[in-house]
Amino acid sequence: MEFAPRYPGFEAKVRDSFARQQFMATIGANLxxxxxxxxxxxxxxxxxxxxxxxxxHAGVVIAAVDSACxxxxxxxxxxxxxxxxxxxxxxxLAPAAGDSLVARGSVLRAGRTLTICSGEAVAEAxxxxxxxxxxxxxxxxxxxxx
Amino acid sequence: MEFAPRYPGFEAKVRDSFARQQFMATIGANLxxxxxxxxxxxxxxxxxxxxxxxxxHAGVVIAAVDSACxxxxxxxxxxxxxxxxxxxxxxxLAPAAGDSLVARGSVLRAGRTLTICSGEAVAEAxxxxxxxxxxxxxxxxxxxxx
Amino acid sequence: MEFAPRYPGFEAKVRDSFARQQFMATIGANLxxxxxxxxxxxxxxxxxxxxxxxxxHAGVVIAAVDSACxxxxxxxxxxxxxxxxxxxxxxxLAPAAGDSLVARGSVLRAGRTLTICSGEAVAEAxxxxxxxxxxxxxxxxxxxxx
Amino acid sequence: MEFAPRYPGFEAKVRDSFARQQFMATIGANLxxxxxxxxxxxxxxxxxxxxxxxxxHAGVVIAAVDSACxxxxxxxxxxxxxxxxxxxxxxxLAPAAGDSLVARGSVLRAGRTLTICSGEAVAEAxxxxxxxxxxxxxxxxxxxxx
Numbered sequence: 001m002e003f004a005p006r007y008p009g010f011e012a013k014v015r016d017s018f019a020r021q022q023f024m025a026t027i028g029a030n031l032x033x034x035x036x037x038x039x040x041x042x043x044x045x046x047x048x049x050x051x052x053x054x055x056x057h058a059g060v061v062i063a064a065v066d067s068a069c070x071x072x073x074x075x076x077x078x079x080x081x082x083x084x085x086x087x088x089x090x091x092x093l094a095p096a097a098g099d100s101l102v103a104r105g106s107v108l109r110a111g112r113t114l115t116i117c118s119g120e121a122v123a124e125a126x127x128x129x130x131x132x133x134x135x136x137x138x139x140x141x142x143x144x145x146x
Numbered sequence: 147m148e149f150a151p152r153y154p155g156f157e158a159k160v161r162d163s164f165a166r167q168q169f170m171a172t173i174g175a176n177l178x179x180x181x182x183x184x185x186x187x188x189x190x191x192x193x194x195x196x197x198x199x200x201x202x203h204a205g206v207v208i209a210a211v212d213s214a215c216x217x218x219x220x221x222x223x224x225x226x227x228x229x230x231x232x233x234x235x236x237x238x239l240a241p242a243a244g245d246s247l248v249a250r251g252s253v254l255r256a257g258r259t260l261t262i263c264s265g266e267a268v269a270e271a272x273x274x275x276x277x278x279x280x281x282x283x284x285x286x287x288x289x290x291x292x
Numbered sequence: 293m294e295f296a297p298r299y300p301g302f303e304a305k306v307r308d309s310f311a312r313q314q315f316m317a318t319i320g321a322n323l324x325x326x327x328x329x330x331x332x333x334x335x336x337x338x339x340x341x342x343x344x345x346x347x348x349h350a351g352v353v354i355a356a357v358d359s360a361c362x363x364x365x366x367x368x369x370x371x372x373x374x375x376x377x378x379x380x381x382x383x384x385l386a387p388a389a390g391d392s393l394v395a396r397g398s399v400l401r402a403g404r405t406l407t408i409c410s411g412e413a414v415a416e417a418x419x420x421x422x423x424x425x426x427x428x429x430x431x432x433x434x435x436x437x438x
Numbered sequence: 439m440e441f442a443p444r445y446p447g448f449e450a451k452v453r454d455s456f457a458r459q460q461f462m463a464t465i466g467a468n469l470x471x472x473x474x475x476x477x478x479x480x481x482x483x484x485x486x487x488x489x490x491x492x493x494x495h496a497g498v499v500i501a502a503v504d505s506a507c508x509x510x511x512x513x514x515x516x517x518x519x520x521x522x523x524x525x526x527x528x529x530x531l532a533p534a535a536g537d538s539l540v541a542r543g544s545v546l547r548a549g550r551t552l553t554i555c556s557g558e559a560v561a562e563a564x565x566x567x568x569x570x571x572x573x574x575x576x577x578x579x580x581x582x583x584x
Contacts, residue, residue, distance in 0.1 A: 059169060062209070063203055087237040091233040131546075138430060310490070340463075
C-alpha cells in the first residue's frame with residue numbers, strides 16, 4: 001500500500017529510536033530502509049545467534065521482523081507517539097541461514113490507536129532468496145503524555 | 147496437565163540440545179527446570195538485551211518462551227525426534243524489566259506430529275512477579291530419518 | 293484471575309447485547325454464565341452447523357468462543373463502552389461433536405483501551421469433556437462518543 | 439504464487455467436499471473460484487448472520503476465510519488427503535457490511551504435512567471494496583489410511 005508521511009522528520013525519529021535499541025546492536029542488525037509505512041532491517045547470520053542445528057534462532061528472526069513492523073507503524077503515527085507491540089503471530093517457513101537476513105515490515109491498516117502490520121523475513125544465500133518467516137502483528141501508539 | 151515421560155533420558159536430551167543453542171548463551175539464558183511437558187528457562191535482564199526504552203526487547207522474551215515451549219514439547223516426543231517451531235502467537239502484557247525473567251513452556255496437547263504448547267514470561271523485581279507475555283504455539287516433531 | 297466489577301449493571305448490559313446478536317440465535321447459542329471477567333456460552337451441535345466430516349464447523353466454535361471472550365472483556369469495561377475484537381488466534385485441538393459445546397472466555401489483563409483474553413471450547417459427550425479449541429485474543433473498548 | 443496442480447480432479451474434490459459442509463449452506467456461502475493454491479468463497483450479508491451492531495459476525499467472516507484457506511491448501515495436497523485447520527490467526531480490520539463478502543485463501547507454502555495459507559475477506563458495497571479481515575493459518579494433510 002501507499003501511504004503519505006504525516007510529517008517530514010519521521011525517518012530521523014525512527015533512526016534515532018533504532019540507535020537506542022541495544023539489542024539490535026547485539027544481534028548486529030542495521031536499519032536499511034525507512035519509508036512511509038515500510039521498514040527494512042538487515043543482519044548477518046553469526047554463530048552467536050544460532051539454535052541447536054546451526055540456523056538462526058527464531059528469536060533473532062522474530063526480533064528483527066518485530067522491530068521492522070513496529071517502525072513501519074511508527075512512520076505513520078503522530079510525531080509525539082511511541083510504538084508498542086501489542087501482539088504478533090509468526091509462521092516459520094524455512095530454516096534461516098545464508099549470507100544475510102532481510103526483515104521487512106509493512107503497514108496494512110493505520111488507525112489512530114492501533115496499526116496492523118505484516119512482516120516477512122527473507123534469507124539470502126548465493127543470490128537466492130528464501131522466505132523464512134511471515135508475520136501478522138498489532139502495534140499501538142502510545143502518547144508521551146498518557 | 148500431567149504427562150508421563152516416554153523414556154528416561156528425555157531431560158539429558160533437552161539439556162544437550164539447549165547447550166548447543168549459542169543464542170541462549172548470547173542472551174545469558176539457562177535451563178532451570180526440565181520435566182515431562184514442562185520447561186523453565188531463566189535469564190537476567192542486561193543492557194545488551196534492551197529496546198529503545200530500556201526494557202528487555204520483545205525478541206529476547208519471545209526467544210526464551212519459544213525455547214521453553216519447544217523443549218516442553220520435546221520432552222514428550224519420541225527419543226529420535228527433533229523439534230521445530232511451526233508458528234507462535236504472543237501477547238505482550240507489560241514491559242519486561244527487573245532482576246530476572248522466567249520463561250515457562252507447558253504442553254497443552256501432545257500429538258504424534260504436532261504438539262500445542264502455552265507459554266508465559268514472568269518478570270521478577272524485588273520479589274514481585276509480573277506476567278509480561280503469554281504465548282500459544284504449534285511445535286512439530288521431525289524424525290532424524292525423514 | 294479475580295476481578296471486581298466496575299458497576300452493578302454489567303451483566304444486564306452483556307445479556308442485552310447478546311440478545312441483539314442474531315447470529316448467536318442462528319447457531320442456537322445461549323449465554324450461560326456472566327461474571328466479572330468470565331463469560332460462558334453454550335450451544336447444541338446440530339447438522340446445520342457441520343463441516344464436511346459431520347463435526348461442528350470451526351467457524352461456529354470460533355464464533356462462540358470469540359463472543360464469550362468479547363463479553364468477558366466487556367464486563368470489565370466502562371459502562372458506556374462497546375467491545376470490538378481486534379484479533380484472535382485459535383488452535384483447534386480435537387474435532388467438536390457431542391451433546392453440548394461450552395465456550396468460555398476469561399480476561400487475562402484488562403487495560404483502559406485493550407483487554408487480553410483467553411478462551412476455550414469444550415465438547416461434552418456422555419459426561420466426558422474434551423477441549424476442542426484454545427484461543428488468545430485482543431479486545432478493544434470503543435466509546436460511544438468517539 | 440503460482441502452483442501446479444498435482445492431479446486433474448482437484449477442483450471436483452474441493453467442490454464435493456464444500457457441498458457436504460452444511461454450515462456453508464446455513465450461512466449462504468458458495469464456492470466462486472477453485473484454482474491450484476487459490477480458493478474464493480462468496481456470501482451475502484443477511485440479518486441472520488449479524489452481531490449486536492448489525493454487521494456480519496466475526497465468526498461468519500472467519501468461517502468463510504477459514505474454509506477458503508483450507509480448500510486452497512487441499513488443492514495442492516495428495517488426492518487421498520483430507521484437510522484440517524491446525525490453527526488460525528485473524529486481524530479484523532473493519533466492520534463487515536455491504537452487498538457481498540468475498541473470502542479468499544491462498545497458499546504461501548505447501549509442505550508434505552503442513553501447508554501455510556494467507557486469507558482475506560473483502561466487503562463489497564456499491565462497487566467499493568473494503569478489506570475487513572486478514573488471516574494467517576496452518577493447515578494439515580490427513581491421509582485416509584492413518
